Structure formats: C-alpha cells, structure tokens
Amino acid sequence: MKYILMMHGKRADWDEYTGWSKEDLQRNVAYMRSFSRELNDRGVFVDTKGLALPHEAKIVRAGQNGEPVTDGVFPESKEFLAGYWVIDVETPEQAYQIAARASAAPGPGGMPANMPIEVRQVLGSHSDLGL
Amino acid sequence: MKYILLMSGTKAGVDTYRAWSKKDIEGHMAVLVSLNRELTESGEFVATQGLAAPQEAKLVRGLANGLPVTDGIFPESKEFLLGYWIIDVATPERACEIAARISTAPGPGSIPTNMPIEVRQFAIHVP
Numbered sequence: 001m002k003y004i005l006m007m008h009g010k011r012a013d014w015d016e017y018t019g020w021s022k023e024d025l026q027r028n029v030a031y032m033r034s035f036s037r038e039l040n041d042r043g044v045f046v047d048t049k050g051l052a053l054p055h056e057a058k059i060v061r062a063g064q065n066g067e068p069v070t071d072g073v074f075p076e077s078k079e080f081l082a083g084y085w086v087i088d089v090e091t092p093e094q095a096y097q098i099a100a101r102a103s104a105a106p107g108p109g110g111m112p113a114n115m116p117i118e119v120r121q122v123l124g125s126h127s128d129l130g131l
Numbered sequence: 132m133k134y135i136l137l138m139s140g141t142k143a144g145v146d147t148y149r150a151w152s153k154k155d156i157e158g159h160m161a162v163l164v165s166l167n168r169e170l171t172e173s174g175e176f177v178a179t180q181g182l183a184a185p186q187e188a189k190l191v192r193g194l195a196n197g198l199p200v201t202d203g204i205f206p207e208s209k210e211f212l213l214g215y216w217i218i219d220v221a222t223p224e225r226a227c228e229i230a231a232r233i234s235t236a237p238g239p240g241s242i243p244t245n246m247p248i249e250v251r252q253f254a255i256h257v258p
Contacts (some may be wrong), residue, residue, distance in 0.1 A: 004180070004182065004212075005191075006212065015179045017231040022143065033211055040147070045252065047178075049135070049253050049254075050253065050254035051135065051251045051253060051254060052250070052251060052253060052255075054139070054250040054251075056251070056252060057249055057250065057251050058223075058225050058227060058230075058249070058250040058251075059248070060230035060231055060234060060247065060249075060250050061234045061246075061247050061248045061252070062231040062232070062234040062243065062245060063231075063240055066231060066232070066235055068224075068227040068228055068230060068231035068233065069231070069235075070227055070250075072247055073176045078210075079209075079210070080251075081135075081212070081251070085253075086180075089135060092189075092250050093199075096189065096191050096199035097198075097199050097203055098196060099191035099193075099194035099199060100191055100194070100198060100199035100200070101193065101197070102192040102193075103191060103192045103199075104193035104197060112193065112195075113190055114193065115155075115192075116190045116191065116192050116203055117190070117192070118188055118191075119189045119190075119191050119201075120182045120183055120185075120187070120188050120189075120211075121183035121187060122180050122181070122182060122183070123180070123181040123182065123183055123186070124248070127236050130189075
C-alpha cells in the first residue's frame with residue numbers, strides 16, 4: 001500500500017523556519033536526510049520532494065479561450081504543501097509510525113518540532129475510488 | 132524545471148464529485164488520461180497520482196516516546212490534496228499552460244470545471 005506523508009505550513013511558518021539559526025537548520029536537514037536513507041534501507045522509500053517557497057506559488061485557472069489565468073490570491077490562512085514522502089508499506093499503522101518519525105524532526109534548540117503530518121493513501125487507479 | 136500541479140478540494144467538494152453521473156465522470160477522466168498521454172509523448176510527464184478520499188486522511192504527530200498519535204481533527208474548510216501531476220518543462224509559462232488544461236477538464240454536462248490548480252516548483256535542495 002502506498003501512502004503519501006505531507007508536511008504543510010502557512011507563509012508565516014515559512015518565515016519562521018527560514019529565521020532559524022544555521023545550526024538548527026543543519027540539524028533539521030541532517031535528520032531528514034538520515035530519515036530518507038533509513039526508509040530506503042528498509043525498502044519502503046518511493047520518493048521525497050521539497051517544494052519551493054509559497055511566495056512563488058501560482059493558482060491557475062483556464063480563461064474562456066483556454067489560456068491560463070494566474071491572478072488568483074491565496075488567503076493568509078492557506079496551508080501550503082512544504083514537502084512530502086511517498087512510502088510503500090504493508091499496513092496503515094506502519095505509515096503512521098513513519099509519519100511520527102517525520103514529526104519528531106528537531107526544531108530550534110534540537111527540540112522535536114512535532115509538526116503534524118497528514119497521511120493519505122495513494123490510489124493505484126481511479127477505480128480505487130469506487131466510482 | 133520540475134513543477135508539481137496540485138488539485139485540492141474540501142470534503143464537501145469531493146462529495147459533489149462523487150455524485151456526478153457515470154457519464155460525467157468518464158468524460159472528465161477521458162480528458163485527463165489523454166492529457167497524460169500527450170505529456171508522455173512530449174517528454175514532459177514525470178508522475179501523476181490520485182489520493183484516497185479525505186475521509187480516510189489521518190493527522191499524525193510523534194509522542195515523546197516516538198509513538199504515533201493520530202487524533203488530529205481537520206477543519207471543515209480544509210483543502211485536501213486530491214491528486215497531483217509532476218511535470219518537467221522548459222518554462223514556468225508552460226507549467227501554467229498545462230495547469231490550465233487540467234482546469235478545463237469537463238464537469239457535469241461537459242462544462243469545464245474551471246478548478247483552480249496550484250502550481251509549485253520543487254526546491255532546488257531537497258532535504
């Protein structure tokens with residue numbers, strides 16, 4: 001079963017994160033790297049990606065002629081996707097355990113950031129939705 | 132340049148979609164499948180995934196002992212990720228063009244849904 005583990009944050013959270021000390025940032029990134037390596041060694045790793053800053057995000061709709069319209073505005077409260085892991089595990093419980101590890105990544109002063117991680121199953125095909 | 136195109140919706144939005152007629156759903160999917168094929172042929176396709184229904188989503192935190200806690204509650208207004216496309220394109224404008232194509236996928240009665248698609252570039256340094 002494939003699951004996606006998602007980390008979200010508001011623009012204000014990003015501003016806070018980018019204001020962390022160099023040492024705190026390095027500790028956090030080192031944890032994430034070793035976490036991904038461990039998932040790979042366990043054979044459950046599929047993919048991980050970090051996304052560019054929310055300030056660069058665009059919201060796109062099609063205009064009447066099908067041309068893209070990019071003038072959408074995000075509310076301040078918008079939770080942006082910061083990054084994700086896709087894992088392939090046997091049970092949902094395993095997915096939750098791995099998500100808890102991501103949540104425990106160190107924040108300022110080395111204390112666990114305790115970020116909430118959203119866990120969702122990834123569909124094999126559209127028919128899995130039961131439509 | 133790699134971009135991710137994110138399609139999101141609330142639980143209520145997903146319930147509306149599930150109530151579409153079979154014909155409307157098939158018409159919608161046919162356009163998306165044909166777009167995937169077109170992107171594969173142009174060499175811009177990287178990946179696409181649909182996610183399971185938001186009703187099954189869990190919010191997980193780690194306790195001090197490392198055990199997962201899954202009792203988080205999502206607000207009604209929460210925009211859940213429904214699915215995504217990863218594309219590898221030459222320009223940001225091309226990424227927006229493809230997002231507009233997804234936005235024009237037909238809804239009930241073959242009228243374009245005009246769903247907003249969030250376009251994000253990947254970070255250069257992935258942790």
